[in-house]
Amino acid sequence: MxxxxxxxxxxxxxxxxxxxxxxxxxxxxxxxxxxxxxxxxxxxxxxxxxxxxxxxxxxxxxxxxxxxxxxxxxxxxxxxxxxxxxxxxxxxxxxxxxxxxxxSGSISPFLNSYTTMKNNEDIYNTTLKHALAEGKSFPEASRDAYQEINLASSDIDLAKPNNILGFSYVKSILNNELPIEPITIxxxxxxxxxxxxxxxxxxxxxxxxxxxxxxxxxxxxxxxxxxxxxxxxxxxxxxxxxxHTWELYFPLLHYRVMTMPLEELGMIHGVDEGLEHRIKKTAKQATSFEQWVTLIKTKRYTWTRIQRLFVHLLTNTKRSEITSIINxxxxxxxxxxxxxxxxxxxxxxxxxxxxxxxxxxxxxxxxxxxxxxxxxxxxxxxxxxxxxxxxxxxxxxxxxxxx
Amino acid sequence: MxxxxxxxxxxxxxxxxxxxxxxxxxxxxxxxxxxxxxxxxxxxxxxxxxxxxxxxxxxxxxxxxxxxxxxxxxxxxxxxxxxxxxxxxxxxxxxxxxxxxxxSGSISPFLNSYTTMKNNEDIYNTTLKHALAEGKSFPEASRDAYQEINLASSDIDLAKPNNILGFSYVKSILNNELPIEPITIxxxxxxxxxxxxxxxxxxxxxxxxxxxxxxxxxxxxxxxxxxxxxxxxxxxxxxxxxxHTWELYFPLLHYRVMTMPLEELGMIHGVDEGLEHRIKKTAKQATSFEQWVTLIKTKRYTWTRIQRLFVHLLTNTKRSEITSIINxxxxxxxxxxxxxxxxxxxxxxxxxxxxxxxxxxxxxxxxxxxxxxxxxxxxxxxxxxxxxxxxxxxxxxxxxxxx
CATH class of the missing domain: 3.40.50 (Rossmann fold)
Structure with missing residues (x-):
């Protein structure tokens, strides 16, 4: 079969x-x-x-x-x-x-992009690292890095969320040399x-x-x-x-943050770089989930990234628990x-x-x-x-x- | 003044x-x-x-x-x-x-009880320890211990909650030799x-x-x-x-318990002697605070003791945080x-x-x-x-x- x-x-x-x-x-x-x-x-x-x-x-x-x-x-x-x-x-x-x-529905731009990236992996990584250090968000930083290695017009448009995901699938298959054919619809x-x-x-x-x-x-x-x-x-x-919507979880999330010492909050997956201070501070004013995320959001911390860390906070998932599995x-x-x-x-x-x-x-x-x-x-x-x-x-x- | x-x-x-x-x-x-x-x-x-x-x-x-x-x-x-x-x-x-x-409104029974207790401190402590080891609750065990040292009829009736508290005040004043006169109304x-x-x-x-x-x-x-x-x-x-009533906190408490690993739950002040297993297990069936406490309650773990640990769970208070202050x-x-x-x-x-x-x-x-x-x-x-x-x-x- x-x-x-x-x-x-x-x-x-x-x-x-x-x-x-x-x-x-x-x-x-x-x-x-x-x-x-x-x-x-x-x-x-x-x-x-x-x-x-x-x-x-x-x-x-x-x-x-x-x-x-x-x-x-x-x-x-x-x-x-x-x-x-x-x-x-x-x-x-x-x-x-x-x-x-x-x-586009065509696989070749994905494969071309992969080759371009592999041939310029060092430049890609350096640019990405540099952009992150400048305070850019991860999506922005990787856009910079792709630009730097000149993803050609024959390559994919990585401004589209679905193309980003597709490209990640292709990278994962090819990097690991898996016996799977990537196909796009x-x-x-x-x-x-x-x-x-x-x-x-x-x-x-x-x-x-x-x-x-x-x-x-x-x-x-x-x-x-x-x-x-x-x-x-x-x-x-x-x-x-x-x-289900996020707003329904707001009271639980808020309660959690307000009863967690800063050190504990900092152990949650995604609460990086001292973000625990910002989460606690903004919590004091927040009256809804949407307002809270808006208060936390910066150039560096995108809406999606904040939402993700809120999921990990809700499920009480520590950084150490995640890394032991994904590695x-x-x-x-x-x-x-x-x-x-x-x-x-x-x-x-x-x-x-x-x-x-x-x-x-x-x-x-x-x-x-x-x-x-x-x-x-x-x-x-x-x-x-x-x-x-x-x-x-x-x-x-x-x-x-x-x- | x-x-x-x-x-x-x-x-x-x-x-x-x-x-x-x-x-x-x-x-x-x-x-x-x-x-x-x-x-x-x-x-x-x-x-x-x-x-x-x-x-x-x-x-x-x-x-x-x-x-x-x-x-x-x-x-x-x-x-x-x-x-x-x-x-x-x-x-x-x-x-x-x-x-x-x-x-009674009279201070002498409290003072007499204190003297009796001081004179028989070793017996008191041994009996208490023994009764606790037998699986009795703390109130029961101390009642045993008071009985063992023959608190006389001139002493206080320690079956009354207010007398227990009053006796604790008197003990604290006298043990610490504080310049305070204990008076009872x-x-x-x-x-x-x-x-x-x-x-x-x-x-x-x-x-x-x-x-x-x-x-x-x-x-x-x-x-x-x-x-x-x-x-x-x-x-x-x-x-x-x-x-405020406990029932209003039931969803928060339940959420907390179900998202806490056992080790974390065991660090909460009052969650002693492996009680975390019993709390987690009973949580799966509980649909109200009262029902939950009823499911946890045993001869050893009184209603009050369970309520106290639920307060510490709600406030995320660890054993180590409490002991560093009360000692x-x-x-x-x-x-x-x-x-x-x-x-x-x-x-x-x-x-x-x-x-x-x-x-x-x-x-x-x-x-x-x-x-x-x-x-x-x-x-x-x-x-x-x-x-x-x-x-x-x-x-x-x-x-x-x-x-």
Missing amino acids: KATGLIVEYNPFHNGHVYHIEESKTATNADCTIAVMSGNFLQRGEPAIIDKYHRTKAALQSGIDIVLELPYAFAVQNSDIFAHGAVHTLNEIGVSSICFGSE KRTNNNFHDELITSDIASATSIRKQLIEQNELSIAIQQAIPKATAIQLQSYKNIASFW LPTVPYVRVLGLTKTGQHYLNKRKKEIQVPIVSNIKRDAPTLMKLEERASYAYYSILPPEARIQAIKQEYKGPVVY | KATGLIVEYNPFHNGHVYHIEESKTATNADCTIAVMSGNFLQRGEPAIIDKYHRTKAALQSGIDIVLELPYAFAVQNSDIFAHGAVHTLNEIGVSSICFGSE KRTNNNFHDELITSDIASATSIRKQLIEQNELSIAIQQAIPKATAIQLQSYKNIASFW LPTVPYVRVLGLTKTGQHYLNKRKKEIQVPIVSNIKRDAPTLMKLEERASYAYYSILPPEARIQAIKQEYKGPVVY
Whole structure:
């Protein structure tokens, strides 16, 4: 059996994702589609609008055969670390290709960019380091570095968030010489950051915005998502009574910061370079999450970076816990969140060749490796009413979702 | 000027407290009454129903001249440590007597008990240790120990909570040979644990119970408290929108426990002897504070002891932070929460003789000693709406309340 891999967040799963799956199947002729998905917290440092199980169900009902969870240590990270975890997860499960969306839909600019970068690695690194020392944010600094090594017009436009991610996947595959073919699918016309739903292919950003604002599944939203997603969105809301947003976590985050000594705050992953002082100081005035981030934000500390450290603060994740995992040569395990009959068939055939443990739930005597996942889930569900929280967390200790 | 000291919680200040102040003045002929009061968290491990500033105002308007705050490290503790902090605070400020309520109203049983205990200290200690090792709770074990040394009928009945506290005050004064006369006032007829308001002298317990149940100041409550208390209760509720109860903190506490590794939980003051395992395990089922404590409670771990450790968990107070303060020979500072003209006059006259720093607010560059107080206040106010929280915390950085 031939499998292709997708790297996803599905927040929520929408028609653009259906298109992506179909195009990936066409491009690769794969029998099995495997998605590695962020769990309850996402790459840009946000809680997912609905939990990973409901997102898994929507994906399985819409063309994905296996949903794997990207471990927390890789999920809430910059694009390179995120890619490292995702690509290695897919490599361990044995995909022969990875299909990702890009602006152009052509793989050669990615490969050209990789070659250019490899040929100028020293200049790239020096420029990056210098720009960071000047107080620039990481995205700005890497833009400077790419400019310095003259990424040619035949190369990719790294101002586009999706191209940055795609480039990270390609780098990870090629750097590690993995037996995986990188393939890219041309993105449909909607932009990543669009805030309006303008057609049946809408950005996840615009769908989330409307969901939160309207607090219901409007006709426009329903036209932009498969029926399966609509059902899962509604089903999750019936349990939790809301869709997740950062603002709902503000009281918990604020309480945490105000009861943490500075030294303790400085141990949280992402609270670097004395940022703990700024976080504590601004907390005294903050009355909402958005206002708080605005108060912390500077040229150097981007919104996304601050959001990410807030996730780590919410989950009480120390720098030392993260680095011990992300510095491993590969992922420590592969966790199956859900699968179809095809997925089960694939896994059964493949099982013996997989080198890392395959995990399907958090054992109550969870190994240290799963502690981060357990805490992340408890943190995610902590805003639910007590009875709903108990119900929601149960899935963590059960087997995977089978469709 | 001659000052007498009272050790109080005023949760809330009621007619029995007015009686206590008047009797103390009569008994001592003092010109100035000084109360050392627990802050926002109380000896039995509970959040105060209204904050320390509103309780201070009620006290100043009803006969107290100076309200001092018992530092957090001493306040949420067993009776001996609580007494150590309170007695030393009053000693530093220069009172010549301490007046406390007791069942009999006579000091000699306390002094007799002290002598009996001193004469049999080894037996007392051995019995206590043995009983604790058997798995008994501290109150039970000390009852055994008192029995073993034959506290005579001329001694005090240590089954009464107020007698236990009073005896701790006497022990602290005599053990440290402080120049303070212990005086006791006969308590009026209402029992500490009474749950019903049966006259204009009602227990604080019964008043709190009715306040929370009825969520308003009923006629019965108003008859049991001075007008000043009624005003402060209402004024605080106008800010916070509620009176504090443990249940309101349940989501924060639960979130904390579920995102703390076991080792971290074990560092919290009061989480002794592997109790962290029991706390985590029971948390998975708990849907309310009361249910949670019930699940944790055993013969050895009393309700009060569990409540105290929950306060320390809420305020993120480590064992090491507490012990470094309570093992000092005296209190590290004296903090003035409020005072009348008479109180100001007394302080001005006395100032030069006071050996420890007199503090009137938490400086923004608070010395380490005040960090616990700051955290305790933020934890206490963390359940308030954001604007109210900002308003409430301001007083911590201002001078004392002047009446």
